[in-house]
Amino acid sequence: YSACALGMVDRVGALIRDDPSAVNRFDADGCTALHWSVRPRQRWLESRGLPKEAHLRITKMLLEAGASVDAANRQEDGMQALHHVGEWPASESQARLLVERGADINAAAEQNGWTPLDYAEDRGRDGIAEVLRSLGGEVSGRRA
Numbered sequence: 440y441s442a443c444a445l446g447m448v449d450r451v452g453a454l455i456r457d458d459p460s461a462v463n464r465f466d467a468d469g470c471t472a473l474h475w476s477v478r479p480r481q482r483w484l485e486s487r488g489l490p491k492e493a494h495l496r497i498t499k500m501l502l503e504a505g506a507s508v509d510a511a512n513r514q515e516d517g518m519q520a521l522h523h524v525g526e527w528p529a530s531e532s533q534a535r536l537l538v539e540r541g542a543d544i545n546a547a548a549e550q551n552g553w554t555p556l557d558y559a560e561d562r563g564r565d566g567i568a569e570v571l572r573s574l575g576g577e578v579s580g581r582r583a
Contacts, residue, residue, distance in 0.1 A: 440466050443475035443501070446493030451476075455504045462506040469514030473498065473506040477520050477529040477537075495532050508542040517549030524567060525558030531570045544576045552581040 442450040451472070454461060462472050479494040502508070511517040518526070521542040524534045534555075538544050545554050553561075556576040559568035568576075 440470065440472060440475045443472045443494075443497050444478050445480050446497065448493050448496050448500070451497050451500060455500060459504050462501050462504045463510065465510075465513065469512045471506065471510045471512075471520075473501050473508070473510065473520045474512055474518075474523055476501055477523045477533050478527045479529060492530075492532075495530055495536070498533050498536060502536070502540050508537050508540050509546075511549070516551060516553075519543070519546050519555075521546065521555040522548055522553070522558055525555040525560075525564055525571065526562055528564065529567065531566050534567055534570045535574070538574050544571060544574055547579060552579050554579045557582050 441447075442454065465471055466475075476494055476497045508521070509519055511519055512523075516522075519542065521534065521537045521544065523529070524537065545556075547554060554577060556568060556571045557579050558564075559571055560578065561582060
């Protein structure tokens with residue numbers, strides 16, 4: 440999970456090769472590897488001179504290995520990876536990729552009912568919000 444969050448492409452690749460079923464396991468925080476891949480640690484990447492597209496590459500690798508785009512984070516309101524894209528500073532390309540791979544663009548988080556677009560707008564992720572809207576994303580009407 441740390442390798443996904445930190446953009447360690449080679450390490451994630453090796454872990455997938457060693458145990459492909461790991462892509463759909465949940466950690467103690469209720470996240471899968473896909474949830475962590477859309478929570479980029481940009482400052483960490485920049486401090487080590489790693490490419491910014493590392494998280495997109497990891498997201499693609501996980502999806503190719505069978506990661507579920509609909510896996511719900513059990514400890515964070517049942518949020519799916521696409522909710523986390525709106526919540527964290529993921530890339531527009533990751534949002535597009537998840538939707539292309541079947542993520543429900545208007546999935547409602549379990550407790551608050553927010554959609555991925557609600558999270559993007561609430562967190563000021565204008566680029567992500569624009570992409571989600573262009574792909575059919577809607578707000579839930581539940582944000583105050």
